[in-house]
Amino acid sequence: MTAVTFAEIIPSYTRYVVIDMNLSNTLIVKRREAPSIPQPSLMRLPQYHHYLVELETKGVSRISCSVIGRDLNCVPVQVRKDLQYTGIIGKPKTGYSVSELIRAIETFLGWNNVNEAFLVGVGNLGTALLGHERFSKFGLSIVAAFDTDPAKIGLWIHDKAVLSLDKMSDLAPRMSIHLGIITTPAEVAQMVADEMVKGGIQAIWNFAPVKLKVPEHIIVHNEDLYNSLASLSWKLARRFRVPIQEKEAV
Amino acid sequence: MTAVTFAEIIPSYTRYVVIDMNLSNTLIVKRREAPSIPQPSLMRLPQYHHYLVELETKGVSRISCSVIGRDLNCVPVQVRKDLQYTGIIGKPKTGYSVSELIRAIETFLGWNNVNEAFLVGVGNLGTALLGHERFSKFGLSIVAAFDTDPAKIGLWIHDKAVLSLDKMSDLAPRMSIHLGIITTPAEVAQMVADEMVKGGIQAIWNFAPVKLKVPEHIIVHNEDLYNSLASLSWKLARRFRVPIQEKEAV
DNA sequence: TAGATTGTTAATCGATTAACAATC
DNA sequence: TAGATTGTTAATCGATTAACAATC
Numbered sequence: 001m002t003a004v005t006f007a008e009i010i011p012s013y014t015r016y017v018v019i020d021m022n023l024s025n026t027l028i029v030k031r032r033e034a035p036s037i038p039q040p041s042l043m044r045l046p047q048y049h050h051y052l053v054e055l056e057t058k059g060v061s062r063i064s065c066s067v068i069g070r071d072l073n074c075v076p077v078q079v080r081k082d083l084q085y086t087g088i089i090g091k092p093k094t095g096y097s098v099s100e101l102i103r104a105i106e107t108f109l110g111w112n113n114v115n116e117a118f119l120v121g122v123g124n125l126g127t128a129l130l131g132h133e134r135f136s137k138f139g140l141s142i143v144a145a146f147d148t149d150p151a152k153i154g155l156w157i158h159d160k161a162v163l164s165l166d167k168m169s170d171l172a173p174r175m176s177i178h179l180g181i182i183t184t185p186a187e188v189a190q191m192v193a194d195e196m197v198k199g200g201i202q203a204i205w206n207f208a209p210v211k212l213k214v215p216e217h218i219i220v221h222n223e224d225l226y227n228s229l230a231s232l233s234w235k236l237a238r239r240f241r242v243p244i245q246e247k248e249a250v
Numbered sequence: 251m252t253a254v255t256f257a258e259i260i261p262s263y264t265r266y267v268v269i270d271m272n273l274s275n276t277l278i279v280k281r282r283e284a285p286s287i288p289q290p291s292l293m294r295l296p297q298y299h300h301y302l303v304e305l306e307t308k309g310v311s312r313i314s315c316s317v318i319g320r321d322l323n324c325v326p327v328q329v330r331k332d333l334q335y336t337g338i339i340g341k342p343k344t345g346y347s348v349s350e351l352i353r354a355i356e357t358f359l360g361w362n363n364v365n366e367a368f369l370v371g372v373g374n375l376g377t378a379l380l381g382h383e384r385f386s387k388f389g390l391s392i393v394a395a396f397d398t399d400p401a402k403i404g405l406w407i408h409d410k411a412v413l414s415l416d417k418m419s420d421l422a423p424r425m426s427i428h429l430g431i432i433t434t435p436a437e438v439a440q441m442v443a444d445e446m447v448k449g450g451i452q453a454i455w456n457f458a459p460v461k462l463k464v465p466e467h468i469i470v471h472n473e474d475l476y477n478s479l480a481s482l483s484w485k486l487a488r489r490f491r492v493p494i495q496e497k498e499a500v
Numbered sequence: 501t502a503g504a505t506t507g508t509t510a511a512t513c514g515a516t517t518a519a520c521a522a523t524c
Numbered sequence: 525t526a527g528a529t530t531g532t533t534a535a536t537c538g539a540t541t542a543a544c545a546a547t548c
Binding site: 503504505506507508509510511512513514515516517518519520521522523524 | 527528529530531532533534535536537538539540541542543544545546547548
């Protein structure tokens with residue numbers, strides 16, 4: 001019995017790697033370091049989800065990768081690969097069940113389990129995020145906001161209390177908060193991140209334009225608008241440069 | 251005289267490709283299809299920029315890739331490659347001039363030429379973006395906002411007028427606006443994009459969670475928070491899954 | 501000169517795409 | 525059965541990293 005055979009017999013075990021087989025013929029398997037999915041695939045899943053939910057409201061019950069690809073403007077094989085990471089199994093000729101697919105994506109992304117989060121920095125962007133009810137559909141619930149501005153502390157914004165930043169690192173463990181959102185100016189973002197780490201926060205969604213320094217095990221996700229803007233303005237600038245097609249020199 | 255020699259003599263011409271040399275010894279050169287830079291490199295440039303500006307205020311005048319790499323937590327050779335796309339030339343042993351580097355990045359990204367933009371969708375996020383003064387440092391100026399909500403039309407938000415969406419496609423060409431920002435709900439984003447295209451807008455910065463369908467030549471940049479959130483919540487969920495390290499089977 | 505650092509070419513790594521086998 | 529579609533393996537493509545030569 002080889003590793004390959006094993007994987008064939010129990011398909012769901014393909015994510016495991018056979019590392020040893022002991023005397024009693026018991027297979028010792030080890031989960032791969034990363035049951036990994038490529039980052040780009042991960043980021044495309046919500047798009048499929050959004051599309052599928054819309055499809056479901058229209059009463060469509062089955063869907064194929066070629067149709068998804070046509071509607072979402074990408075190649076079918078990419079869709080297939082992406083969806084496979086969620087563990088869904090399709091039927092040749094008939095495709096996938098729309099509702100199963102939706103559930104598979106939601107489960108895979110952990111949208112069924114609510115992530116409670118603290119938000120720090122109640123400026124324009126922070127306020128906007130506090131008011132974003134749609135986050136709840138994606139398993140995110142912002143339970144409190146923090147700031148250092150006395151004029152803001154004590155306010156309720158979009159039904160969330162604004163508290164003093166001092167209290168955050170105490171409150172986080174007491175409320176079992178694992179996710180922090182930073183919407184402060186760049187200057188104080190690192191200090192806020194340090195506080196979050198102190199409070200035992202595991203993952204940081206960072207909207208400030210700085211690369212945070214945090215311990216190895218902390219998950220950081222940067223949402224830096226300026227990076228994005230850079231890309232856009234470069235492309236736009238290139239568009240309006242005189243398009244020198246041929247040029248004489250020397 | 252070969253292409254290589256030519257590039258050596260006039261370094262700034264390395265972005266051109268020699269395609270022919272005519273009888274009078276005039277070199278005919280053609281700009282490459284894409285004076286391209288990898289997307290990831292492009293998105294990293296603002297980070298270097300931010301870091302360098304801070305460095306300059308501290309009075310540092312020269313910098314090496316290894317130091318940048320140490321401070322920004324990436325490998326020196328990546329820094330070097332990224333910076334090279336801007337056309338900057340360093341000196342072995344002494345590194346790069348900080349101020350030259352800053353200017354090179356700004357020029358490369360087109361931050362010296364202002365991009366005037368229309369914003370459509372004055373909700374929480376739209377309002378936040380309207381109030382983002384820092385955009386001006388990156389060559390972005392939002393000159394007007396649009397909405398369909400009569401309660402919002404006519405307001406001034408962060409010194410910008412909110413106008414009726416009807417007027418956008420007329421105003422855009424008259425004001426030579428080439429950039430549009432969409433901060434509407436997903437449902438109407440496609441309609442807004444169509445209007446923008448009608449108004450001759452060349453590039454769209456889309457914050458709505460939909461994949462827009464636009465003509466080939468329109469530049470679209472999606473800033474989809476849900477994609478990001480997906481990635482983050484997946485990683486966090488994985489963290490809290492029981493970490494099966496070894497497992498017996500059959 | 502020696503050593504640090506840039507610039508560049510080659511190797512590696514990972515994601516995408518193409519090709520094809522399996523299946524309903 | 526024939527044809528459409530999934531699932532999977534192999535090839536391609538692009539970005540990162542390693543190795544090394546050039547230079548101050």
